[in-house]
Amino acid sequence: MLHEISYIGKIVEVNSAIVEIEIDSEITSFTRIIDGRLYKIGQLGTFVKFPMGNLTLYGVVSAVSNRPGSGTTNLLMPDLGRRYLQVQLIGERLGDLPFERGVGIFPTIQDEAHLVTEADLKYIYGEDHAGLIEIGRHAASENLSVYLDLHHLVARHSAIFGSTGSGKSNTAATIIKQIMQKNPGARIVLIDLHGEYASAFENQARIFRIQDQQQPLSLPYWIMTFDELAFFLVGRTPGQEKPEDKRLREAILLLKQANSIRLKAGSVNPDFITADAPIPFDIRKMWHDFNREVHGTYSQAQKEAQNRMSEELIDEGDPYQLIPARFKPYTPNNGAPFKSKNDLMANYEQKIYSRLRDSRFNFLFNPNSNNTENDLDQLLRDWIENDQRLTILDLSGIPFELIDISVGLLTRIVFDSMYWGQKEPYTGRNRPILMVFEEAHSYLPKNEANHHLFGYARKAVERIFKEGRKFGIGAMVVSQRPSEISETILAQVGTFIAMRLTNSVDKNTVKAAAPDNMTSLIDQISALRIGEAIVVGEAIKIPSRVKIEQITPGPNSHDPEVVRCWQQIFTPDETHYQKIVTALREQKNIDDLNSPSPRRHEGHQFD
Ligand SMILES: Nc1ncnc2c1ncn2[C@@H]1O[C@H](COP(=O)(O)OP(=O)(O)OP(=O)(O)O)[C@@H](O)[C@H]1O
Ligand SMILES: [Mg+2]
Numbered sequence: 001m002l003h004e005i006s007y008i009g010k011i012v013e014v015n016s017a018i019v020e021i022e023i024d025s026e027i028t029s030f031t032r033i034i035d036g037r038l039y040k041i042g043q044l045g046t047f048v049k050f051p052m053g054n055l056t057l058y059g060v061v062s063a064v065s066n067r068p069g070s071g072t073t074n075l076l077m078p079d080l081g082r083r084y085l086q087v088q089l090i091g092e093r094l095g096d097l098p099f100e101r102g103v104g105i106f107p108t109i110q111d112e113a114h115l116v117t118e119a120d121l122k123y124i125y126g127e128d129h130a131g132l133i134e135i136g137r138h139a140a141s142e143n144l145s146v147y148l149d150l151h152h153l154v155a156r157h158s159a160i161f162g163s164t165g166s167g168k169s170n171t172a173a174t175i176i177k178q179i180m181q182k183n184p185g186a187r188i189v190l191i192d193l194h195g196e197y198a199s200a201f202e203n204q205a206r207i208f209r210i211q212d213q214q215q216p217l218s219l220p221y222w223i224m225t226f227d228e229l230a231f232f233l234v235g236r237t238p239g240q241e242k243p244e245d246k247r248l249r250e251a252i253l254l255l256k257q258a259n260s261i262r263l264k265a266g267s268v269n270p271d272f273i274t275a276d277a278p279i280p281f282d283i284r285k286m287w288h289d290f291n292r293e294v295h296g297t298y299s300q301a302q303k304e305a306q307n308r309m310s311e312e313l314i315d316e317g318d319p320y321q322l323i324p325a326r327f328k329p330y331t332p333n334n335g336a337p338f339k340s341k342n343d344l345m346a347n348y349e350q351k352i353y354s355r356l357r358d359s360r361f362n363f364l365f366n367p368n369s370n371n372t373e374n375d376l377d378q379l380l381r382d383w384i385e386n387d388q389r390l391t392i393l394d395l396s397g398i399p400f401e402l403i404d405i406s407v408g409l410l411t412r413i414v415f416d417s418m419y420w421g422q423k424e425p426y427t428g429r430n431r432p433i434l435m436v437f438e439e440a441h442s443y444l445p446k447n448e449a450n451h452h453l454f455g456y457a458r459k460a461v462e463r464i465f466k467e468g469r470k471f472g473i474g475a476m477v478v479s480q481r482p483s484e485i486s487e488t489i490l491a492q493v494g495t496f497i498a499m500r501l502t503n504s505v506d507k508n509t510v511k512a513a514a515p516d517n518m519t520s521l522i523d524q525i526s527a528l529r530i531g532e533a534i535v536v537g538e539a540i541k542i543p544s545r546v547k548i549e550q551i552t553p554g555p556n557s558h559d560p561e562v563v564r565c566w567q568q569i570f571t572p573d574e575t576h577y578q579k580i581v582t583a584l585r586e587q588k589n590i591d592d593l594n595s596p597s598p599r600r601h602e603g604h605q606f607d
Contacts, residue, residue: 006114021113023083047116050107059087062520099124133178136548153539154474161482162499167531169555173200186389193439195396199556205390210397226275255281264375288319290349297327297337312337408456418471432472441481465492483509495537500528
């Protein structure tokens with residue numbers, strides 16, 4: 001063995017899974033050519049093996065020193081001519097069996113250490129097959145592909161972390177492309193906060209976007225629970241039950257019950273539903289009725305006698321255009337027509353009205369698709385059973401304060417459909433889904449109070465991380481700030497793709513959460529180049545530093561060309577910013593400004 005070209009030295013210390021090697025004094029060059037490939041001895045993050053008869057142990061170089069024991073270089077008292085490598089043991093291979101993580105038997109003093117060659121790594125990573133997806137090339141050997149195990153990547157969840165501009169979106173897009181290339185039946189739903197991904201998946205994805213003419217993203221309000229809807233409409237906090245809250249709950253329940261027997265997706269027994277059930281109901285009609293009872297005038301003075309029979313109506317108005325009913329003015333001095341005595345809902349009626357009128361909430365209350373004509377089954381088919389393997393839910397047009405509830409709702413619908421359909425042949429466990437959450441720090445924080453969020457998104461996504469595996473849903477979070485992400489989510493991440501991260505708090509979070517005790521590799525993340533990642537965890541056989549290629553077309557997230565742009569001089573013009581302000585007010589992309597407004601809500605089926 002000593003004569004083998006891969007030999008580098010002998011073990012001088014074994015301390016749990018850390019092994020120290022003294023490099024052979026006869027080795028004068030730190031590079032070695034084996035089978036025409038150049039290998040560097042003692043590069044951090046490279047691999048070393050320890051052949052022990054039929055068993056070979058593998059480790060990764062975590063420190064290089066000229067002094068034994070400490071692992072740090074001592075410049076004042078160098079142990080002249082001696083060189084030491086600290087190696088973290090990571091796995092073993094028995095004979096020709098596949099590589100296994102973890103070690104059963106430890107090496108001992110004087111055991112030999114060898115360089116790991118590309119041929120060895122090929123055995124470790126395994127040959128390409130349907131269950132593997134290529135994420136990039138090994139940083140230490142350019143022509144060695146690194147594969148991720150698709151099953152573990154999806155079923156055990158994953159995370160891509162890195163500072164802004166480190167290449168996360170490009171990595172996410174690469175992984176999605178690779179999955180789609182190899183899996184004709186894949187199902188991926190991508191939550192795209194900034195509308196970046198459409199450019200990377202033209203004609204390969206179904207893209208839903210707010211105000212889009214062809215495929216508008218709509219999230220019907222009636223899928224909210226009563227607590228969610230009441231908070232959103234009138235600011236009621238859960239648990240509070242004033243008389244008007246009780247009334248609101250009853251009104252919603254009655255409208256849902258009435259519709260429950262004529263749903264497109266099939267009738268539901270009205271006795272079994274609650275105000276929380278995701279059943280279409282006509283919120284405009286509910287507002288209109290409240291308005292009518294508060295502002296009506298009557299031929300009768302007593303509260304009990306004030307009803308539709310005694311109304312002094314001029315015209316009915318129109319709930320769908322938010323036009324209230326009109327009444328004869330009441331007579332001030334206690335004569336007919338009498339003023340309404342039912343003013344319980346006066347405050348809520350006004351709050352609901354202002355919500356319904358606000359065009360920023362159109363995607364909830366007045367979606368292009370008439371949401372009571374399309375029941376929930378239609379929405380689910382659109383999102384997770386369309387002609388493409390990837391669905392991009394582009395939330396870029398959603399007001400910031402609604403991101404939390406929107407991500408929460410759409411994640412919950414997908415999760416619930418997988419939960420209740422877990423045994424159906426076309427979904428659930430029989431047809432898993434991967435959900436990718438971009439810019440996760442903005443809606444999955446560990447401390448909502450600091451972010452003015454209410455935890456809708458966090459609770460829904462945590463549920464996937466905790467239980468999704470059993471019902472066929474996997475998740476991937478992508479974020480710049482791992483330290484701000486919910487700890488429940490971090491604790492369930494099986495595979496970490498850590499890109500350049502310089503903030504020490506974020507670095508420590510990844511270090512603490514990453515499995516395999518691969519702290520020495522994770523330590524490198526502040527020195528990674530753009531597009532490089534340390535990949536550790538369940539989906540990768542051996543923790544690796546990987547170079548991910550930039551894909552074209554890629555996500556629309558290029559840095560601005562600061563210098564080129566600043567070389568040009570722009571003269572102020574009165575027309576400047578006009579279109580931008582219109583787009584800002586209408587909450588539409590500039591390119592869509594001239595398209596007609598979303599179709600008005602015309603007919604109603606469930607009222
Ligand atoms: N693998 C790569 N190789 C070379 N350049 C890359 C690579 N990946 C991304 N880039 C470049 O780096 C820039 C930022 O990439 P990307 O949008 O993927 O970063 P990000 O981490 O998602 O940033 P943010 O957190 O701001 O969303 C882009 O201009 C892209 O062209
Ligand atoms: Mg990005």
